[in-house]
Amino acid sequence: MKIGQRRSKQRELILEELRGLTCHPTADELYELVRKRISNISLGTVYRNLELLAASGVILKLESGGKNRFDGTAEPHPHIRCTQCGRVDDVMQQVDVTTLDDKSSRGYDIKGCNIEYFGICPDCMSSSH
Incomplete structure (x- = not known):
């Protein structure tokens, strides 16, 4: 993962969870999954990391339909x-x-x-x- 920031275990876990899904979850849905592995992670942390990963081209952010959804396949x-x-x-x-x-x-x-x-x-x- 090359996104111009220091490595983060939380970010790596968020990315791992997202890439393990075939659906395209909202940040809230992904937060519920990540919380099962890191119980003290905050929703804000998930949102910030998803935005950072999307802005750096590591994941896709799908912005239509009212709620943003995220896709672990960046192409x-x-x-x-x-x-x-x-x-x-x-x-x-x-x-x-x-x-x-x-x-x-x-x-x-x-x-x-x-x-x-x-x-x-x-x-x-x-x-x-």
Whole structure:
């Protein structure tokens, strides 16, 4: 982990827990998991470390949908979000994204692109029947 800060056992544990998940938890959800291993860790510590890891490109911060979610896989990849419960999963398919020409980019210096699909997850569909 290279993020321009000194090593931290708490940060390393937060990253380990996040990378061990297939879901994309909120900071609160990850805090509940980390607390099982470090009982005296604070929610603020989890938030600060997630923000630091995201800002340094070690993890992804998914900011759409009202609540920030975090992804231990830092390489850009598409996601799918449930519009009812907010669950986020990876899309396991390559998605082709065209680059914008100068006219289409409207003067922006393009840094990247996020692809997110949305729908209703299987759990929400089965609970509504």
